[in-house]
Amino acid sequence: MQKNELIIMYGQEWTVMTKQLLQLAGLDKMIPRADTLIGIKPNLLGQVLSSEGATTHPEVVAGLIEYLQENGFHNIVLLEGSWVGDLTEESVRYCGYDRICSRYGVPFWDMQKEPSAAVDCAGLTLNVCKRALDIEFLINVPVLKGHCQTGITCALKNMKGLIPNAEKRRFHRMGLHEPIGHLSAGLHQDFILVDSICGDLAFEDGGNPVQQDRLIAAADPVLCDSYGCRVIGIDPESVGYIRSAAQLGLGSMDLDRAMLREYSFRPGQEPDRLPPDRKPEEAAGGYRHMMQLREMAEEVDSCSACYAYLIPALDMLRRDGLLDRLDTKVCIGQGHRNKKGKLGVGNCTRLFEHTLAGCPPTENQMYEFLKEYIKTELFQE
Numbered sequence: 356m357q358k359n360e361l362i363i364m365y366g367q368e369w370t371v372m373t374k375q376l377l378q379l380a381g382l383d384k385m386i387p388r389a390d391t392l393i394g395i396k397p398n399l400l401g402q403v404l405s406s407e408g409a410t411t412h413p414e415v416v417a418g419l420i421e422y423l424q425e426n427g428f429h430n431i432v433l434l435e436g437s438w439v440g441d442l443t444e445e446s447v448r449y450c451g452y453d454r455i456c457s458r459y460g461v462p463f464w465d466m467q468k469e470p471s472a473a474v475d476c477a478g479l480t481l482n483v484c485k486r487a488l489d490i491e492f493l494i495n496v497p498v499l500k501g502h503c504q505t506g507i508t509c510a511l512k513n514m515k516g517l518i519p520n521a522e523k524r525r526f527h528r529m530g531l532h533e534p535i536g537h538l539s540a541g542l543h544q545d546f547i548l549v550d551s552i553c554g555d556l557a558f559e560d561g562g563n564p565v566q567q568d569r570l571i572a573a574a575d576p577v578l579c580d581s582y583g584c585r586v587i588g589i590d591p592e593s594v595g596y597i598r599s600a601a602q603l604g605l606g607s608m609d610l611d612r613a614m615l616r617e618y619s620f621r622p623g624q625e626p627d628r629l630p631p632d633r634k635p636e637e638a639a640g641g642y643r644h645m646m647q648l649r650e651m652a653e654e655v656d657s658c659s660a661c662y663a664y665l666i667p668a669l670d671m672l673r674r675d676g677l678l679d680r681l682d683t684k685v686c687i688g689q690g691h692r693n694k695k696g697k698l699g700v701g702n703c704t705r706l707f708e709h710t711l712a713g714c715p716p717t718e719n720q721m722y723e724f725l726k727e728y729i730k731t732e733l734f735q736e
């Protein structure tokens with residue numbers, strides 16, 4: 356496929372559909388040799404099932420492996436590192452990837468167990484997992500979903516699973532956008548297969564899946580993410596890391612010049628080509644709703660997991676009718692370390708008047724802690 360192409364397929368039989376999509380994209384012709392070391396990078400951020408809208412569907416990865424093996428490619432590995440707070444090996448088991456690996460005889464490289472190497476990523480030195488650098492052809496299989504800090508996560512941000520945990524924390528201290536933009540300059544992604552089956556359009560750790568039954572094939576991660584923004588309903592220009600990657604020459608944000616080929620999958624039949632001028636669907640309301648919850652947090656350089664647990668905890672308080680009783684914002688993130696304040700969650704806010712220990716504390720712990728805080732404050736009134 357060409358760099359400016361996006362091939363989209365809608366349907367519900369994900370393994371067969373994946374194989375048809377890859378056929379249309381001509382993936383086999385893009386891989387240099389039969390013995391090329393091919394890496395498949397899904398999104399296994401934590402112990403969350405793909406049906407919750409956070410992790411890559413194993414059925415899609417199964418279709419990808421079957422396609423590769425049927426086309427004579429057998430030097431394949433899966434590689435991923437879960438987010439800070441979850442162990443990759445547990446996510447692999449929980450999400451069913453141990454069964455995928457044994458069914459197809461494909462090894463899994465746990466990036467949380469790998470040493471790192473400093474790599475020049477277009478003028479910014481970043482630490483990446485050494486073994487990820489050995490991959491000759493990387494197939495990125497992100498989930499298209501919302502993100503409580505960056506608005507969207509898809510191809511560019513999914514590469515963060517290939518850096519060590521300490522570097523993930525440093526990314527947050529660096530403001531996330533700039534290092535994510537630079538990362539793809541040091542770690543190439545050669546093909547992108549997006550799982551847009553039921554991504555959560557508000558939270559990266561899922562819980563509010565929005566069924567869209569869509570797979571996307573792309574060769575340009577910047578174009579892919581710009582299109583993803585359109586699907587979710589945000590302006591790609593508002594996402595710093597997409598802008599940064601485009602400025603570094605890692606791809607194009609120009610959707611007007613993109614060639615969009617859309618297909619509808621029907622079992623046992625040739626895929627139906629949809630009209631070429633078909634517009635992406637309107638976004639669900641999840642993103643706007645999440646933005647309102649963000650207003651209640653004072654976030655400075657927070658790790659993804661920590662912040663992603665806070666937002667649903669605030670949402671539970673909202674559903675209980677308690678959120679508007681909060682008399683102050685909830686502080687979170689490494690920027691609050693060694694500082695004093697009123698209300699905070701996570702070890703980073705341990706000097707605060709009211710604080711919840713944990714690194715990160717869980718969603719339920721945050722909910723219970725904040726509920727207790729609100730009730731105590733109300734009682735004092």
Ligand code: SF4
Pocket residue numbers: 439656657658660661687688689700701702703704713714715716
């Ligand atoms: S407590 Fe601080 S360091 Fe720990 S996960 Fe939260 S933000 Fe990150």
